[in-house]
Amino acid sequence: MALLHDLRAIVGEAHVLVDDQDALIGYERDWRKRYRGHSLCVVSPGSAEDVAAVVRRCAAEPGVSIVAQGGNTGLVGGGVPDDSRRQVVLSTKRLRAVRGVDADNQTITVEAGLVLQEVQAAAAEAELLFPLSLAAEGSCTIGGNLATNAGGTQVLRFGNARELCLGLEVVTAQGELWSSLHGLRKDNTGYDLRDLFIGSEGTLGIITAATLRLFPQPRAEVTAWATCRTLADAVALMRRLRAAFDAELVGYEAMNAASLALVERHFSALRVPLPLADAVGAPLWSVLIALASPHDEATLRGDAETALVAATEAGEAVDIVLAANELQARTLWQLREAIPLAQGVEGLNIKHDIGVPLSSLADFVAAADAALEAVVPGARHITFGHLGDGNLHYNLQAPEGDAAADFLAAREHAVNSCVYDAVARFGGTFSAEHGIGRLKRAELAARKPAAAIAMMRAIKTALDPHGLFNPDVLLPD
Ligand SMILES: Cc1cc2nc3c(=O)[nH]c(=O)nc-3n(C[C@H](O)[C@H](O)[C@H](O)COP(=O)(O)OP(=O)(O)OC[C@H]3O[C@@H](n4cnc5c(N)ncnc54)[C@H](O)[C@@H]3O)c2cc1C
Numbered sequence: 001m002a003l004l005h006d007l008r009a010i011v012g013e014a015h016v017l018v019d020d021q022d023a024l025i026g027y028e029r030d031w032r033k034r035y036r037g038h039s040l041c042v043v044s045p046g047s048a049e050d051v052a053a054v055v056r057r058c059a060a061e062p063g064v065s066i067v068a069q070g071g072n073t074g075l076v077g078g079g080v081p082d083d084s085r086r087q088v089v090l091s092t093k094r095l096r097a098v099r100g101v102d103a104d105n106q107t108i109t110v111e112a113g114l115v116l117q118e119v120q121a122a123a124a125e126a127e128l129l130f131p132l133s134l135a136a137e138g139s140c141t142i143g144g145n146l147a148t149n150a151g152g153t154q155v156l157r158f159g160n161a162r163e164l165c166l167g168l169e170v171v172t173a174q175g176e177l178w179s180s181l182h183g184l185r186k187d188n189t190g191y192d193l194r195d196l197f198i199g200s201e202g203t204l205g206i207i208t209a210a211t212l213r214l215f216p217q218p219r220a221e222v223t224a225w226a227t228c229r230t231l232a233d234a235v236a237l238m239r240r241l242r243a244a245f246d247a248e249l250v251g252y253e254a255m256n257a258a259s260l261a262l263v264e265r266h267f268s269a270l271r272v273p274l275p276l277a278d279a280v281g282a283p284l285w286s287v288l289i290a291l292a293s294p295h296d297e298a299t300l301r302g303d304a305e306t307a308l309v310a311a312t313e314a315g316e317a318v319d320i321v322l323a324a325n326e327l328q329a330r331t332l333w334q335l336r337e338a339i340p341l342a343q344g345v346e347g348l349n350i351k352h353d354i355g356v357p358l359s360s361l362a363d364f365v366a367a368a369d370a371a372l373e374a375v376v377p378g379a380r381h382i383t384f385g386h387l388g389d390g391n392l393h394y395n396l397q398a399p400e401g402d403a404a405a406d407f408l409a410a411r412e413h414a415v416n417s418c419v420y421d422a423v424a425r426f427g428g429t430f431s432a433e434h435g436i437g438r439l440k441r442a443e444l445a446a447r448k449p450a451a452a453i454a455m456m457r458a459i460k461t462a463l464d465p466h467g468l469f470n471p472d473v474l475l476p477d
Contacts, residue, residue: 003061007043007088010053015094017042027089030080031073031136032344032351035438037081040064042089048111048169048177048208051090055206056175058088058468065471066090068202070113070144073136075351076437078201078473079144092143095208099181101126106214107166107183112143112207119212128214131158131250135337143207149199151433153290153336156388157250158215160433162198169209170197173464181211196459201435202470204463218292220300223329224308226317227274227284232362234285234387237316241289244307248300251290252388253336257283259384262342262397263335270335274319284318287387288336339384343395347404349382350396350415354423355432358390368394368422375418376411391432394419420447436474445476 008016017023018041029036045051058064069079069091081087092113099109103126110119116137123130132145134152144150145161146168158164167180180187180194197205228234234254241249257276264272277283293300304322311317323329343349356364369381378399385392396415398407420430420443436444445453453476460475 006057011045011050015044030077035077035080037083038085039081039087039089040085044091044094046094051171051206051208052175052177055171065468067470068206070141071139073140075434076439078437082472098122105183107211109181109211111209113141116140123214129217146198146207147202148435153251164213165210167211168194170205170207172205173468183211201474203474220293220297222291222300222304223323223332224289225273225332226287226320231365233316234287237311240311248291248293250292253288254387255286255384258380259339259382263338266342266345267338273321348408350412352394352419353432353434354394355391356426356428360426361390364426368419371418375414441476
């Protein structure tokens, strides 16, 4: 086929994958194993110029479209091809250069395929901090993080990926290379094109590089674990900590008892530091608290102890424990990060990535729990997430003993309607940080105002008039 021949000529024979089924599956099946497509080929360009040449060549081939892929850790199926064998997966895994660190400007410029953990490490080498952090950071790429506007565990202090990005380099659907890698914090010269590409899930252009904000490294860090009787108590505890620490409160995660029980079931090395239930057996919420400060550790630790003891006296917390060292802190984070992995081992489940104003979150969970009991009695509620951002992963696992795949197939639609109706009643969003992908297109069509969809469609048509980039993702048909 002429297209394959030309793509090999652009990127080199070794970087076009066609028939090797064992290698292809890693690109054609998504992380949750919900989507398995078949691509025309997987092509891995080694430079932004090669990405542009690949895009131009694919654009000239009738019926062919391009699916950008970074680490393939996305949770909504946006980075894998459909079944048509007419989609080229464009993997960014060879775009891994650190183009430069500017310590005075507090920025780093990296290529899109650099793994998030490597971006953090490059910043740390310059004694600076890149604060984006999420459980998939060992495999997700910065290009994928920006394309999905990823959140993670420090949004409370530093914002989403969007807030951490000052400029982009993008290959457009016309095969042109557009760059705004200037590192400017102020630039009011018209529409913000950078912000259009962030969160566009590979539908408007291919991100090839980014200039990112860096921060001073904190001198002191304290990690604490607390249990609370109710989610409302956990919200009250957070308000207390916000008042006491302001920007020094960098992360605030909540986990229900069932989610941590699942971790202990599947990862025997991980043990929760405080009981999951109170003396009469009522389940408790656990919260993971991250504090970071430019001041000394003894002061931060002392202030943390004072605030948390006051919270127990006020009844907001049942019990508290502070990590004594970095190893203990790491172990507490592992408990939180292991929840999605434990869910995967337990079997297919129904995931929701909802966001609700913090003031309504506890009422939302109570209302949604009650409504679901009528729809799926006995289903296990695995509720955890970034409480500080009002963002919970409100997930449902099949009732103990039921087949997970059957549960998903039979119940997903009814469960989603019930949860998303409740989200709407509380003024929230059905996708706080994971995006739309293939999974939530119908939801977008049903729940986003028609005027918003019309504007999004107009942007798509203007930038990618022939539907070259990820045509089955994000926007409804
Ligand atoms: C265990 C686990 C924990 C997670 N935790 C969080 C979390 O806390 N917060 C959060 O927000 N997300 C989380 N995620 C999901 C998150 O979206 C991804 O991990 C990450 O942001 C995607 O990066 P990636 O490189 O894997 O992208 P991919 O999965 O490869 O792609 C994701 C989307 O971006 C597009 N894309 C990828 N690269 C580019 C590019 N260079 N240019 C244009 N488009 C591109 C793809 O087409 C696709 O639509 C988690 C995922 C896992 C598996």
